[in-house]
Amino acid sequence: MAVNDALAGTHKIQEEAAAQRPGQLMPILNDFSQELTTLNLGPTHPATHGIFQNILQMDGERIVSGVPTIGYIHRAFEKLAERKPFYQITTLTDRMNYCSSPINNLGWHMTVEKLLGVTVPKRAQYIRVIMMELARIADHLICNSILGVDTGAFTGFLYVFQEREKIYEIYEEVCGARLTTNMGRVGGMERDLSPAAIDKLRAWLKSFPAVMKEFENMFNRNRIFMDRVVNVGPISAEKALSYGFTGPNLRAAGVDYDVRAMNPYSSYEDFEFDIPVGTNGDTYDRFIVRNEEIWQSLRIINQALDKLPDGPYHADAPHYYLPTKPEVYKNMEALIYHFKIVMGEIDAPVGEVYHSVEGGNGELGFYLISDGGRTPYRLHFRRPCFIYYQAYPEMAVGTTLSDAIVILSSMNVIAGELDA
């Protein structure tokens, strides 16, 4: 009964909304709403890949309207960030898009470096590019293989999950962690690429393309898979832009917007890569665009590894970059800087900066306002999936429940980032 009461409330809201702006934004319930079934999809449904709740109105098997509820794992990152020194905020960014944490970490470091005016050496930039592209591959592998699982193909998921494991092993060699990586530091990387890391990376670059090829063979022209995803949940380019889509979802709709190409950061201008675009923005296009982006990421990693310059792996910025432990034990200045950095006694300059990187699922932006203190005055995360998830009801209305699940997984909505 509680659900029905809640829905009566939502009906009222929807009707009021519909009266104000006919045909826009909120799906309208029709007159025979008495005959509709209410279906509570989530918040803990296994097929929703996270804590998403959608209260669906079903007419038989067709979805008539959907009301998403979000915020189940809201952890108040923006508020917490107002009390943390800059280096401690990195661990908050880990927990947003946890499928591609290195992109979040390094994007945050780049934001702070932009505020401080620190230039990072080329070697560190290239290492960052390698790690960010690995993260993108890991992110896309999860999204696409889970999409396969949702359509009933479990095999592909198992094939590529082994490869994701190998990517995580490379993370381990670089930063010591696997999922919440806390990778890099303000001013560069925490350590250089070790020979073991390079060996693992080279071995993986050799073995992965064959697996990816097999994965594509299994899905790309698979009759059963195509029947499930072609023309499911399409969105036009205009609608996608209006809904603030970015990343593979926007490119699947045919808009070639990629932050890496339009506003290059971390030396992306040094590499040659293509931006795949789709045509009608349906689930199949999103799948294919992600697959193609994996190949492009491999291209970038190969170029970066071949051209990896020598030199330092971090900037000479003693106020912000932790000195090495032996130095701290022997050297007075290093000890002072170590103490000041760890205690958060370093004041940042006054200023405001917006920096965005191409995250796994779209434009990940950091808007940082500093009033000259040890912590940000205000930090706002532009979280791509929070912004585009609001299009989900519109994309799901008119489809069946099984299609709605497939659309949800093809949008690559990550609960941690959605709720921040």
Add this chain to the structure above:
Amino acid sequence: MTPQDAAAAPEAPVAEDPIKAQNAQVLALLTRLFGEGTFTDVHEPYGLLTATTTRERIHDIIAGLQQDQELKFHFLTTMCGINYPENPGKELGMIYHLHSMTKNIRLRLKIFFPLADPVVPTLTDLYNTANWMEREAYDFFGVIFTGHPNLIRILNVEDMDYHPMRKQYPVEDGTREDKTDLFFGR
């Protein structure tokens, strides 16, 4: 480079910073479209043109920028609230980031208004994406968007009775004593 070139180089006009030139163009166009005095506090921190305007004009300005054929600001990157408790009469603010993808121009617009009267026109009629962004600003800062179709809390629980991102609510519980830092005062 020949010696002649090297000698001539200092006299050649110094190439202007392209971002600065572009921002100057955009600003000129903005003043032409919306009139002198519409924008105050114009500056470009880290290359991003920033201007402050009033809440009475913000809807017209963003609608005009969206429809303008030269600029085509058809993408609302993000918007967020902000709270400056020590600015009387301008305690709350909204900050909009617009992006013209065709020309790759970003623009940041700010409006400020009193805490006692946090009413701002909605942008949901211009951008679908403004819906949840405005709900987020309402949820965390208590900004009321007139004309919003469904202005309810989004990330916090419905029965919360305050807007937690306002500066009057500290992160730490004030009654706790085990976390007081005698040496650093925080």
